[in-house]
Amino acid sequence: MPQLDRVLSRIEAGAASQIVLEADTSIHCVTPSGLQPVSAQVLTRAQALALVHEMAGPDDKPAVAAGTGIRFLYRWNDKQWLVQQEADAPLRIRIRQWVDKPGPSDPNVPEGTRHLRRRASDKPFGSFENETTAREAIDRLLREQVRRGAADLHLRVGEPPILRLGGDLVRIEGESVLDDPTVSGMLWAIMPDKNKAEFDGNWDTDFAHEIADVSRFRVNVLRDRKGVAAVIRTIATGTVTVEQMGISPEVQQLCHLTKGLVLVTGPTGSGKSTTLCALVDLINRTRSDHIITIEDPIEFVHQSKKCLITQRQVGVHTQSFKSALRAALREDPDIVLVGELRDLETIAIALETAETGHLVFGTLHTSTAASTINRIVDQFPADRQDQIRVMLSESLKGVVSQTLCRKIGGGRVAAREILLVNKAVSALIREGKTVQIPNIIQTNRRLGMETLNDALLSLVRNKTIEAEEAFVRSVEKKEMAGKLKAMGYNLDGLTSEE
Template sequence: MLRLDFYVQHLVRHNAREVMLASGEPVRFRFAEGERASNTAIEHAQVVQLVQEAAPPASIDELRRTRRTSFQHAATGGILVRVEVDAAQAAEWRVVVRPEDDGGAIELDGVGVRPPPRGGVERITAERPVVEKAAVVEKATMAQSPAARMGAPRPAPVASEPKSDPKSGEIRIEPGHSRNAMNASGKRVDAVLGEPKINHLLRMMVACGASDLHLSSEVVPMVRRHGEMTPLFDRAPIEDREMRELLLEIAPARNKEEFGAKNDTDFAHTIEEVARFRANYFMDRKGMGAVFRQIPFDILPPEKLGLPPKVLELCHLSKGLVLVTGPTGSGKSTTLATLIDVINSTRSDHIITIEDPIEFVHPNKMCLVNQREVGVHTGSFKNALRAALREDPDIVLVGELRDLETISIAIETAETGHLVFGTLHTTSAPSTVDRIIDQFPADRQAQIRTMLSESLRGVIAQMLCKKKGGGRVAAYEVMIANPAVSNLIREGKTFQLKSVMQTGRNLGMQTMNDHLIELVKAEKVEPLEAYMKSNDKQVIKDMLLKAGFKLDLGGVQEH
């Protein structure tokens, strides 16, 4: 049911003559004996959505040109209404909805409307097929309206079923759930007329400081804010048909074809002057879904990320392999973008990035930067990496070391005098070395150990922790490849790497537990959060107690 239909039902239930919706004001209902107002104001964004999802294309165009429009709408149940829209003030729209009739027009607060019918609300029924025009309007509204077809937001729980107080006559529209990201942020985001409907949700996601927007069929829009999942705003769940129309509007043709064949696809979407977004579309048991990761236009400086100084020294190497690792959503792309930006700002070299999709955009500063997207500019990571050797690069960034062949070429590229940056989904520096070696058959592992021991220059493993007071902060594990590290890799004694990292603090190395304890001491992270993020819980538990921090585990399991 469209948001507008909700108010039409309310109009009929209370036998009102008109309903008036104005941005930021209570919903007003006009009766023969006077007016009544709801106890809840309607937000400007909701007014805009109400119009966008119900208005036919011609009315949308007229509204864009003249800031006013009028259209006929056949609501659920066959109720025919006239909708008058005044958008002369950009953030103060006024909408009047009244039962349709053929009487003359009157003026209502500057908006031209007609008086209500004498015989009550006109309905389209099986007994009255003469109202042919209503069927045409309903078809146009449902089949042609871009907002309706693309899954514009439906009636929100902020306006659950209206009730009348029998004593005061007040019309109550009960407020919805207050725990949502937009309420928590205290911000309001207006829809932009004429742009894809998904952009309004993405704008809200950016405004409330969320990192990801999660859209799933039959579920309300959710965001990840400060590391926690929460509803974006109060509205009804999005049905699968709406979801498809909402998402496919912005998908490139190549990705539509890929999604049709594989039920998965990735691409980048941009809203100018807002942000870029990495989009992933998928199917689950309820229907189509998507996750949008926010990628800011501005690349964060190293100080903002809290990168250890030794990590920045890796940007000045002429050759070798540098790996940034961590679980999904740990900020690997952000860290790599910062490292590439440092190189771009301090060296005069040629940088090639191979990504799926391109996330952070790097303009040419002191370096020449070529960014290639898998599936658009090249067939695969391995193909692009092999071709990069013939493109005179100094620095190569590989978005993801996905398979044996890509890893093998990356190591060979590092060996042949190039600086290679790559990512893996591992949680510690020692496990990163094991993951690379285990990718290869047993008869090649000795050779790969030797090659890796000579080419590996550093591993940065990271994860994001919830920050005290809101937000998130990164914790880093740093392993620098000195002779001791190289020997242990060559000899297959990776289980001893942690000991070398602990004794190599003067060289800039640190374990994840070391940095977690630093964050706790700096009062940036709660002791329990540090404990939960640690890979070695017994060790960090002892470290916290030794440092004088009380750890209340409650029902949390230690293993």
């Protein structure tokens, strides 16, 4: 029995998508978290070819022996597996499941189609006749999403299309239950070639899709236990303004800074991108500067007004956030927007950019101002954390942490915690005393600062949201429960669950 058969079981079980054999390294599998070693043994070129030679048929063994032009199908456990050598590497061989059951005259599968194509057919658009009909089907659902004002469209095998309306998931009446060929076909019709290849290797991918005169959409495609799935978010075709978003004058003042770091934070789906869009729009209307945005994908499209705006998408216009941010320093920027501060190196470059006379906007998935500072510091090794605290104390100018709440009568509204960095806050950051930051925010409301709990309580007083919603969205729930009870609200059911 070929030795690689035991590794093929990982792919069959869904734990990996490919086996990778290379000279002078160990056997690796491609998993959702990246390349993972299968064994500690480092293979020589001869050993790697020997493993493949065990799988090759008589007609394919000469190519394996020569180590060039290797491409054949191997049958194991009633399935076919494509064994293929990459042409642009000294020796790199990939093994993956062949799901389209090709005939003798069709030995090739277009790169990136394996997970999206119908398993029992060679039709690239699943149950649809062609790309046009598949695209029409998904665009019809997206038009309905926009017509009803839904934030998201969920496509799942075994469910009809589902919309997120006012924070709730609602199944679209009259729509059929989706199967895997239908979901795959619709997504394949709108997915760029680059993302098809990315999905094939990583099992998820993000891209933007646009319907002219309707809207733009952010698309995330993934796999779950039933097949291919997607979440598609509506992105407004036009920009929003700070007035429409209800952003306070004190936060608006951050847009007039010439240097420093401004962070907009919150959980996924909290409206961070929309808030950033409004801040960029304000700069675009009031300053004459060069704005560079680095996003994944580009969501709001800005037209240059008083400013010159350069928008770059990761994976399309640049390889990564960190490479684009490093390059931005040579592109004469005044303001740089980083869609997500994902890793240590990106954060470090952002801090350096803010220190060298540029205004930098960025986002993090944190829920409060204090946790935002801690998250940044904790990204770095212990021996660098004191230095980072000093850099943050000098560069950080403001943190806006927000969450979306259900409004009474429908719709959603943002509650925002606002930290504006002054000398007292800088000292706390430098000394690592972030636990005291909420007290500073509380005692400086006259300067425009506000805790998340106070923002939520204000929405309750104004009859914008229910008291129960404020309690659910609060981070400091014990404090929130006490204040709501003092206002006459009974939260016994909710607090007992906590």
